Amino acid sequence: MDILLLLIPVTLVLLAIAGLLFGWSVRNGQYDDLDSPAQRILFDDDEHMVPKPTQNSDQNRDQNRDKHD
């Protein structure tokens, strides 16, 4: 059971990292919209995400989306 001496600090460090990341994501505005992301996944609208090298506009669109999401 003395392994706890190692495991407890490891848990706490991982938790601290998770907590800091969570705080960062909240401040970054990622939780501002709690309603639509849950539904967005339902739409079959990802054809344009299949790479087509000639379509620049589509790629721009994806990049912008990534920035937001």
Next chain:
Amino acid sequence: MTATTCFHCGLLNADNPFVLTVLGEPRSFCCLGCQAAAQTIVDTGLGEYYRFHQPDQQPVDTALSEKQQQALRVYDRDDVQNEFTTLSSDGSKSALFLIEGISCSACTWLIEKRLQQLPGVAFVAMNAATHRLSIQWRPADIQLSDIVKTLLLIGYRAAPYLPDEAEQVRQRTQRQFILRLGVAGIGMMQAMMNAVALYSGDIGQVHERWLWWTSLVLTLPVILISAWPFFTAAGHALKGRQLSMDVSVSIAILSAFLASVWATVTGQGEVFYESVNMFTFFLVLSRFLEFRARTLSSTQGNALVRVLPATCSLVEGGSLREISIRDLLDGQVIRLLPGETSPCDGTVVRGQSEFDESSFSGEFKGSRKNIGDPILAGTINQVQSIDLRVSHVATGSAVNFLQQLVDRASAEKPRIAELADQGSRQFIWSTLLAALLIGLVWLWYDPERAFWVVISVLVVTCPCALSLATPTALAQAMAQLKKQGFVITRGYVLERLAQLTEVAFDKTGTLTEGRFDLSEFTRCPDADRYGLSEAHLKYICGALEQYSEHAMASALKPLAQEFSSAALPIEAVEAISGAGIQGQSAQGLWRLGSAVFTNFRAQESASEGTRLYLTCNGDLMAKLRLTDRLRSTVAPLFGNLAALQIRTHVLTGDSNTVAETRLRAAGLSGQFIPGCRPEDKLRWVEQRAANPLAVVGDGLNDAPFLAGAAVSIAMLEATDLTKTQADVLLFTNDLQVIAKAIRLARRTKRIIRQNLIWALLYNLLALPIAALGLVAPWQAAIGMSVSSLIVVGNASRLRK
């Protein structure tokens, strides 16, 4: 979707719905607007929208006239854009818009997809919760007005939005809530894992101490971040010599936490870290849900500013100059084009026109204005351009008068909200006194055990269940109603809804749709001589009104589209202000208008709606009647309210009493009072202050009326001033939701009562047992958690 509801907006259809084949099946629509929106959506390849959308029962109003399109062009002007856009280094501009008409997440998807299809739009992000659209576009490729128009065509209205102080506070608070919730959640889960190890029984003394210390470390952030605001709120309450729920919550959290810390440091006793964490988590959760329900309304824009245009045309020595309304001075002359809203009170100095004063009188018929007539701020010029001498800017204008009425009424609102806390106050006092007495007795009887018995008493009687009983039930009910488009903005609404005995409605725009519809078209015998069928005559009416901006014209314009095959050219169309419209065709001179204008002697007695006559060379061809239709959901609503034993009243600014028969037929059970001014309505409400009364209204004139009532409900189309006064906003045109809300409020009240009885019963049972020293602190903690969970579970029944 059944045939009786609109495929696009979900509203009950009228008798003859519009039909269009969408996605391989014929669908019915309530209005041309919805049909056109569906057509656009499917044509642009976004039919997927209909798989997931939840109709908001809000018909689309896309009948964009030339003039309105001109009005949108104002967004393209640089000086206007400067007020709300930011220019980035690559030449693209970005702005925030407030979108009206969003009912579900499918709408978010639709808006983003549709705008991304436009060339020149670089970035779109729509926030479904706040209804804000963040957009970035390249002015070289697309005009802002085209973006706004695209949104209009798929059924959403957009207005530029500048975040104000209140909005920033709202966002900060929401982020803080999420942070608190997350921290408490993480802490709760970790502490519970430790608790499992602790209660497994197979653990040594030393390892137990390690886990205690770990739990302490895990709980510290929860206390410091998640629970801290409860402590500060409790501190404020104590400073004001008040005992609020926050005080009892703080006592419970702190006593359990400090007892655990004491046990951890000294190595004896019990720890309750997991209870502290869980209690904090549930409490923050219920407060967060309450906060979300409350603040949603503010996302619909605030202040009167949006009613009024930001600039106006100043007439100076014969030339025009655009100036900001902030720079307007008394005595200056400004020009108002058709479709523009007057930014100030004034008198007409040139031209004649008609003004839509519906925001003051509730009456949608235009009011004629000649030279010397007064114009009110906030009214809309409908016919032709006029010049106006400014008499009152800002303070002292009629809009401000309404604002003053509103302020007075809301100051007099009974403060029921504060009473909710009073019940628990006595409870806290008695608990604290009981704990003190028990402590003193034990100190005398067995000083060794006194401390732990007092802690047990405090924990076991912790008012957790009691303090969760009301807010969780309220939050569940509010969330449930919000889903149906009944958005509650004040905490006391549900309580009052449950007690309602009367509901008063405004008529125009609330019970009626607030726009004219052709309800009757009679072809006269004289038409035989010209060999014109009814369809021909309808076409002529439509063609005559095609370029008119009059409120009634919008009802007649579609007639021209129904009969496009054999178009009769109508030329030299001319509008005669306040009388009617005339034009030439092969048959001769056509006139459409009032009885006087068409030289027709009206024989009919006063009847509902407005009568128009169509003549050709002086021969009567057809009689038309335009009425403002009752909403299709009025009759079921009245029926439901009667079933709930609630009396219904109607107060209207309209002096016409004919509507009464129709409303009586729909099931109106109380009074019908025509010809009410805003002051009259307020007086009527004040006279009934003794009865629990809800009022439903929409116009600017309803604002004082709403502010004076126990519960005020505003329609979505309501002016902003009215909305700020409303306890409830209806985000749906289905009025039946009002009856549903009352029913749910009554259920909520029952559930709250059950919760309170349970919590009190538990405390009354547990207190003597704990006082006798029979409850180990860990047993007390389990009791406390279970009683809280039962309360939360009972409240969640409201979701069904």
